[in-house]
Amino acid sequence: MTAEPSPLLGALARYRVMAFVTGTFLLVVFLGLIRYIPGIDEPPAVDEFFSWVAIVHGWIYVVYLLATVHLWVRARWGLGRLVFLALGGVIPLLSFVAERRVSAEVRATLEAS
Amino acid sequence: MDGDTGAAAPRGRVLWGRVVAAALIGSVAVVACAVLGWWQWSRASTTGATVLPEPPVAIDQVLRPAEPAGPAIGRQVRVAGEWADVPAAVVPGREVDGVAAEMLVRALIVDAETAGGDGAATLAVVVGWRPEADDAALALPSGRAVLEGYLRAAEAAGSSSTPAEDPPDGATWATGLATSELAQRWPAPLYGALLVSYAETPGWRTLAPLEPTRETNVRSIAYAVEWWLFGAFALFIAVRWIRDNGRARPEATDPAAGAREDRA
Numbered sequence: 001m002t003a004e005p006s007p008l009l010g011a012l013a014r015y016r017v018m019a020f021v022t023g024t025f026l027l028v029v030f031l032g033l034i035r036y037i038p039g040i041d042e043p044p045a046v047d048e049f050f051s052w053v054a055i056v057h058g059w060i061y062v063v064y065l066l067a068t069v070h071l072w073v074r075a076r077w078g079l080g081r082l083v084f085l086a087l088g089g090v091i092p093l094l095s096f097v098a099e100r101r102v103s104a105e106v107r108a109t110l111e112a113s
Numbered sequence: 114m115d116g117d118t119g120a121a122a123p124r125g126r127v128l129w130g131r132v133v134a135a136a137l138i139g140s141v142a143v144v145a146c147a148v149l150g151w152w153q154w155s156r157a158s159t160t161g162a163t164v165l166p167e168p169p170v171a172i173d174q175v176l177r178p179a180e181p182a183g184p185a186i187g188r189q190v191r192v193a194g195e196w197a198d199v200p201a202a203v204v205p206g207r208e209v210d211g212v213a214a215e216m217l218v219r220a221l222i223v224d225a226e227t228a229g230g231d232g233a234a235t236l237a238v239v240v241g242w243r244p245e246a247d248d249a250a251l252a253l254p255s256g257r258a259v260l261e262g263y264l265r266a267a268e269a270a271g272s273s274s275t276p277a278e279d280p281p282d283g284a285t286w287a288t289g290l291a292t293s294e295l296a297q298r299w300p301a302p303l304y305g306a307l308l309v310s311y312a313e314t315p316g317w318r319t320l321a322p323l324e325p326t327r328e329t330n331v332r333s334i335a336y337a338v339e340w341w342l343f344g345a346f347a348l349f350i351a352v353r354w355i356r357d358n359g360r361a362r363p364e365a366t367d368p369a370a371g372a373r374e375d376r377a
Binding site for chain 1: 331332335336343350354
């Protein structure tokens with residue numbers, strides 16, 4: 001990499017952490033949806049657990065959006081990219097895909113410069 | 114939207130088509146977030162868990178005579194005793210269900226056993242209300258009574274003024290549901306709270322029983338705040354986009370905008 005760390009790298013690192021955390025939480029949230037499958041009766045404690053996971057995910061998503069917008073501003077991407085990244089926090093597994101793609105692209109940009 | 118990019122000035126002219134479109138989309142997003150937030154906020158008070166009042170317990174479980182009533186307020190209790198042979202208190206100048214009302218407060222001598230063992234004590238019992246216009250004579254039951262109801266906090270004396278006319282026979286005017294005022298007329302010791310009785314009294318209407326309370330739905334509150342934050346995000350993005358893309362640019366190479374917005 002370049003000798004002088006780009007401000008992009010910091011933003012990228014924060015985004016990557018949040019993408020991982022958000023993606024993981026989102027998977028747990030969706031795991032909680034199994035209670036809507038007929039015939040599956042969850043104990044109330046489990047129900048409550050998933051309910052809290054959903055609340056926590058909401059706030060993590062807020063932080064994720066902050067990190068995403070920050071990176072988006074620094075990278076000077078288009079609007080479509082922001083929408084794509086924002087969706088990463090609500091569509092299961094998308095954040096992992098997006099994170100790989102974005103990391104590769106930012107690295108390539110930095111190498112080129 | 115706008116194909117003309119031939120502006121010569123260092124700051125290109127404003128592309129009003131874009132700016133208005135972006136402002137509209139941004140406004141819709143912000144308003145949508147605000148409304149969704151408000152919806153969640155209002156849900157918070159209606160979807161919370163219902164908390165039923167605790168079932169009645171013997172009064173000595175929650176309150177002893179002449180003790181501070183704090184934690185006992187709002188508790189439903191059972192009490193046994195005898196109606197005291199003293200004038201009842203009528204509190205005028207109240208309002209119940211939008212009707213000008215007066216309330217009747219009677220003294221119940223609570224058995225020593227029921228009171229908790231330290232001798233009998235007097236409990237102020239709000240037995241009911243009637244429209245202020247009603248001036249029928251009192252016909253109150255006497256003797257033993259076993260009552261259920263809930264404890265309410267005493268008011269300060271003097272919250273309403275006593276009328277000029279005479280009180281009904283067998284009663285005196287009182288200026289509030291005030292144990293401090295009643296203590297001067299009734300046998301000591303007095304309980305520090307009043308019992309709102311569920312029992313029927315001829316000529317008087319019982320007050321509404323204690324209602325279930327609702328807990329606030331924390332989840333809805335959290336969602337409401339999040340929606341408002343998303344609205345703030347949308348506002349930020351819209352403002353920034355308009356700032357970055359609202360003007361035609363002299364140079365043709367704009368990697369950010371060029372990727373998705375044609376400039377013909």
